[in-house]
Amino acid sequence: MKPLLNILPAFFKLSILGVMLSLLSGCFFQDHPLISMETLYVESGDQVEVYSREGGKKYRWKQFSGTPVSIANKRSATLAFTAPTVTEKTDLVFELKAKFDDPVHDQITISVFPTLIIDGVRLPPEPTPEENNATLVGIDSNDNGVRDDVERAIFTTYPTKIRQQILMQTARGHQTHARRP
Secondary structure: OOOHHHHOOHHHHHHHHHHHHHHHHHHHOOOOOOEOOOEEEEEOOOEEEEEEOOOOOEEEEEEEEOOOOOOOOOOOOEEEEEOOOOOOOEEEEEEEEEEOOOEEEEEEEEEEEOOOEEOOEEOOOOOOHHHHOOOOOOOOOOOOOOOHHHHHHHHHHOOOHHHHHHHHHHHHHHHHHHHOO
């Protein structure tokens, strides 16, 4: 009996080879991004660290826009700085150029939000829509039982403490009910 590849026409042999190469390229030769994210959300005064792919011979960070910041080490694989104090959402755009076997570059936008303190209460940062809307319970970064977006809305919409407390308690009840299967 002849081996299967010997009896198949050349066209089919090439087709099989093409499929195998495309499968292999997806597994082994996949390009990894230099920076793992395109956007990051932080608050004024936060210590920001963005990690890039390791193994490069040279790195060079450069800020393109936004309030100027002092980058801890412009020639490091890691971008590190303190987020500037802002009064409204401000986007900072950075580019990283790196040398591996060939030169590569990538960009990241870091959105800085003002720290929100109302009546001595430091409110949680505005959650990203993708993370916040991924589930019904949303994001509760300060672990007080209320979604961050709901908590921010309560404190920014209702100025009296009693109304804030009543609405926070109501929101906790709804959040607890939403968590139950």
